[in-house]
Amino acid sequence: MVPYWYLHPLKICPDQAVYLQMASAILSGQVPYRDFFDFNPPLIMYLSMIPVVVAKLLPWPVPLCFNFSVLALSIFDTVLLSYLVLRNQTVFPLHQFLPVLFVFAAYGSFVIFDMGQREHLFVLLFLPYCFMRALSHFQAEAAGIAPTWLRMLLGLMGGLALSLKPQFLLFGLALEAGLWLESKRLPWRTVETKTLAAVMAGYVLAVLCLPGEALAIYFQEAVPVYLLGASWNGRCLLHMLLSYEYFREPVYLCLSTLLLSLVSRPGRYWAVFLLLSLVGFFHYLSGGQAWTYRLIPLQFFSTVLLAYLLGCYVHFVLSGHRLAYRLFLQAAPILPVAGLFFCTFRIISFYNESVGSPGYDLSPLGYAMVNPRQDFDSAFFSMVSNSLPQEKVVSIGTAIRPGFPAQLQSMRPPGSRYYYSSLVMLKEARERHPRHARYLLGLEAKQVAALGEDIRKLRPRLVYIQTEPMSSILAPYNFNKYLEDYEPAGYVEGSLLYRRK
Secondary structure, eight states: OHHHHHHSTTOOOHHHHHHHHHHHHHHTTOOBTTTBOOSSOTHHHHHTHHHHHHHHHSSSOHHHHHHHHHHHHHHHHHHHHHHHHHHOTTTSOHHHHHHHHHHHHHHHHHOOTTTTOHHHHHHHHHHHHHHHHHHHHHOTTHHHHSOHHHHHHHHHHHHHHHHSSGGGHHHHHHHHHHHHHHHSOOOOOOHHHHHHHHHHHHHHHHHHTSOHHHHHHIIIIIHHHHHHHGGGGOOOHHHHHHSSHHHHHHHHHHHHHHHHHHSOOOSTTHHHHHHHHHHHHHHHHHHOSOOGGGGHHHHHHHHHHHHHHHHHHHHHHHHTOHHHHHHHHHTTTHHHHHHHHHHHHHHHHHHHHHHHSOEEEOGGGTOSOEEEGGGSOHHHHHHHHHOOTTOOEEEESSSSTTTTTHHHHHTOOBSSSOSSOOHHHHHHHHHHOGGGHHHHHHHHHHHHHHHHHHHHHHOOSEEEEETTTHHHHHGGGTGGGGGTTEEEEEEETTEEEEEEO
């Protein structure tokens, strides 16, 4: 996948793009929530500082450094898991876990659209911790086989994984429950669990050490609005499960794999992977939104469970036929050769696809690269046509788009503390919870006024305002008074574009 991302140096999704912008703001001295608004816990913002720092050291754009950083994490994890399996085959039988290693390597690398989403980072960070936890659980001498520094590293990774979202704690409980179901014991005092607990406790303390104004905005504004108004983009159960192939296929995979695992019990890790898959299913359904990134844990752990079951079944079938088993082992070297052939084929197809599509020269942005035009939204071309790099842009709409990823790609920083608007969530919360209407209406008026004052003070070059429903939400506040120095300049992706005179 390295050639793919190098051929698509600015390709990135909206969520990841906005977190990279927040990371840049933190590096410039700004404080989350006080200086820029968001609903989510801050860990992802601070982790996103890594590729931003790398981009400052290398002549590469931030999106490319981000994608390479996630890819490097996937490669590092694959090497780490291979080391654990090969060094501890009594705990991780090779015939069971070799398919799991191939699945992990392929899945971690071939994610494109949701590359670097928190769910993607979670599975990359959490599975190595699962292996270390299982090693300590099933082998009393694990302390002598796995160095202390390695166990601490995996505990650190596990702590970061569980801290990315509060609901990820359920996966940690599922892991412990699966281990307990297998052996009816649960040793807690291990190096990796202590490190995990220390990381999570340290993270909570770090959040509480944020300035009081930032904490007040987060707990009194961001969290209530999210809890009360996140359903504005909700979907019914049938739509989440059966509407499109990219929803149906992971669900079918999960259900069929769960059924296969329930009719047999081939190994002692089936309960762990089974419970992780079930929690992944719950994680997707509990969100109430048909977003592909929420499917990642469900799809990932179901695929791992399937690979584990297939490894167990192949071993069971071949173990009774020594000649067939010997031939199978002798044919094992074919797997790396087949993998190399597949990678070569993918690289050639990536190159042909890139050469065959129109390109956009990135030299005006300071990079000696070309990116396929199909990777950009219309808002990107609108920004580069109506502004210069480092001129500020404001986008007011119901989603992160059209502001991001276009602003990050075009190097147009935000012209307001609201990188994306939450006004539609306030409207949804007010309609669904009338008893909180007065408080929510006050928050709405505060956000509209803050948006307007940011435009007056920071004087962004461009302002995008979604026609509906955003124009209707802003109309009672006479928002046009903040746009006296602007003129209409077009219509882009459902938004009216205003350009400073």
